[in-house]
Amino acid sequence: MALALLGAPLFAKQAAPFTPPASAPKLIVVISVDQFSADLFDEYRKTFTGGFARLQQGGVFPSGYQSHAATETCPGHSTILTGFRPEHTGIIANSWTDLSVARDDKVVYCAEDETVPGSRHDADYTVSDKHLLVPTLGERMKAANPAIRVVSVAGKDRAAVMMGGHTVDELWWWNGKAFVSYAGRVTPAVVVRANAATAANVAAPQAALDVPEVCKAHDRAVPLGAGKTVGAGHFERAAGSASGFRASPAFDGAIVALAAGLVQDMKLGQGATTDIIDVGASATDYIGHTYGTEGAEMCIQLQQLDATLGSFFKVLDSTGVDYEVVLTADHGGNDIPEREIDAGLPAAQRAxxxxxxxxxxxxxxxxxxxxxxxxxxxxxxxxxxxxxxxxxxxxxxxxxxxxxxxxxxxQxxxxxxxxxxxxxxxxxxxxxxxxxxxxxxxxxxxxxxxxxxxxxKPRVTPIPDPTKGFVATHGSPYDYDRRVPILFWRKGMTGFEHTGSVETVDIAPTLAHQIALPLTAPKMDGRCLDLNASGAPCR
Structure with a gap:
């Protein structure tokens, strides 16, 4: 993809090829768990025994912030690896209205090219990075040294694009049927294998999952009206249900498996410089929208994602590569009002x-x-x-x-x-x-x-009728949607917990500092965090 937008360079290029110092990690792994609020992390962090448990041995920032008001997937992902807030990334929502566009559909999707004939923001659109106005960390790294590999994988196209940026070696997302990329790209063998495995998973029926002991307190049905209930389905789904697969732990399993396969097949981190892979784990968001955040389904999802991440890290360990992980989220989420009222939140209601x-x-x-x-x-x-x-x-x-x-x-x-x-x-x-x-x-x-x-107002859910689709959502300017965990881990790192607030825009400058990458213009909104001490600004 092009390194320019609207005829102007996105950033100043390095004068000479950049080489990270010997102390730098060989692979940067950035994981975004869609709709993983700091509230959920606080609620379940002591129950984790897999990947989340390992990450808690590193630098823990339980009060990270997607500090802006537009707490949706596209804006949130645009902050994580650019170091910029949405006022500068240009990604102000998942979709916005542009009354000047030539087509009848005046809504523009954040990751589309609306100039393509016949496209609509919600169907048949061409995925594009054109609306992202600033470079990602991967772009800056690759501009500094073309030998650096930049890979982005996610369950949503907007997550993959906003974390990967305009210049990537591999960028893949699930389109509801398969993992796909931009037109004209060669499909690697690992993606072919991943698509075959995913298709088989979708085609098979899924029996209800077991409810772990830690989740049993959340295991009750909540009536929503018109005979619809949520909170006790445990991910049972019929054969061929792609939507059921998407809103289940199996979806994250497929996304992470593809990421692991790309690391292995591309031998990421085994070259002369530092590579970067971004992973957008999207299932938590679909589960939050479909079942709410405080039911048995969300509890089961987080326990299974913990195990999935644990397996992923073991694959990374087996490569012998010195890798650094950062995990965060694009936004938080709000539970269904019907359950919130029972939990003692009388202000909860539907718009x-x-x-x-x-x-x-x-x-x-x-x-x-x-x-x-x-x-x-x-x-x-x-x-x-x-x-x-x-x-x-x-x-x-x-x-x-x-x-x-x-x-x-x-309201x-x-x-x-x-x-x-x-x-x-x-x-x-x-x-x-x-x-x-x-x-x-x-x-x-x-x-x-x-x-x-x-x-x-707080706890007013902008879904008037929960019987016709999603039941819960996010997007508010309040801390239940803004506050997310930020976790850093690297082998040998001294663990610490910093309870003060930081921002997701601090991630990119912190990782740049870890590999000693000079940050040329444009200047990021975020600041570097010192991972050798207690999260104070880097010296």
């Missing part, structure tokens, strides 16, 4: 349909006598867009009416205008102390973000 911009816009347009749609967007990420084909007077009236509409809604916490957000400096200091508008600022990109940002 009213009237908050959807299209529905709110119809009410506003009728009152203003405007015979066309006036509002667009999506409440989970907060972006509300105003129609472009209005007169200045109409635009002003619609904006004022929308602000009044949302501020009057009992809405805040409404910010573009002018208010842009007048707010980019936030500094501990992310847990940032105001809501500062969190919005950290994920606001003019030209992509909405004219209004609407935040729901």
């Amino acid at each position: 009213k349909v009237m908050l959807a911009p299209m529905i709110a816009g119809k009410d506003i347009a009728a009152k203003l006598g405007i015979a066309k749609p006036v509002l667009f967007g999506d409440i989970p990420n907060g972006d509300v867009y105003i129609a472009r084909d209005l007169t200045p007077a109409q635009h002003k009236a619609v904006e004022a009416a929308a602000i009044a509409y949302y501020k009057a809604a009992p 809405v916490a805040e409404v910010f205008t573009q002018a208010q957000i842009l007048a707010t400096p980019s936030p500094k200091g501990p992310p847990e102390k940032w105001s809501l508008i500062e969190r919005a600022r950290a994920s606001y990109k003019t030209g992509r973000s909405g004219e209004l940002i609407v935040f729901l």
